[in-house]
Amino acid sequence: MQLIEATIETIALRGYARTTLSEVARTAGLSHGLVNFHFETKEKLLEETLAFLAEEYRENWQAALAAAATDPASQLAALIRADFEPAICTPARLSAWCAFWGEAQSRPLYQERYGANDEAYNRNMEQICARLIAAGGYSGSAERTARVVRVTIEGVWLDMMTMRDPYPREEGLRTVHTCASAFFPRHFSENGPIPQA
Incomplete structure (x- = not known):
């Protein structure tokens, strides 16, 4: 875990291509030999880091859904809020995610190993949006609505990471709530x- 966290920090500071086992060792306060013993190559360390981030993300949104009330507005709010939890939405983690997605070789690996996680998330988002459209008498495609909300979340993450003076998580969350309010104005505001009567 210490090496994975150090890798996330190193990617955030140096970028994907300039992350080395030596830099990770220095960030972790460990010897290069110890890092090399555990991971052998930079590629293996980066694969394990990606696996950690993917599993952390999956566990986070699933726990948020499980803890939320069962009505669709509460479920959608939980999914949105999960992406802005302090443990998930950190500058280092946002940078690491963007670095992995910027690397072409990471995409096939990610899709092969973790694509099912994305499909499960997307399916849940679509089902929740479909239920909320039906419950609220709204019109529109649940699939498209879910995609717009998801892409807004991803865009806010990118915006928060790349801006010179990034806005706080709370403002990012309000931005996504504003998106949800465009589709579900009786159920969401910024x-x-x-609260429903």
Whole structure:
């Protein structure tokens, strides 16, 4: 875990291509030999880091859904809020995710190993949007609505990472709530879900 966290920090500071086992060892406060013993190559270390991030993300959104009320507005709010949890939405983690997605060789590996996680997330988002459209008497495609909300979250993550003076997580969350309110105005405002009578 210490080496994975050090790798995330190193990627955030140096970028994907300039991350080395030596730099990770220095960040972790460990010897290069110890890092090399555990991972042998930079590629193996980066694969394990990607695996850690993917599993952390999956566990986070699934736990958020499990803890939320069962109505679709609460479920959608939980999914949105999960992406802005302090443990997930950190500058280092956002940088690491963007670095992995910027590397062409990471994409086939990610899709092969973790694509099912994305499909499960997307399917849940679409089902929740479909239920909310039906419950609220809204119109529109659940698939397209879910995609717009998801892409807005991803765009906010990218925006928060690349801006010179990034806005805080709370503002990112309000931005996504504003997106949800465009589709579900009786259930969401920029401040989040609107309590129902």
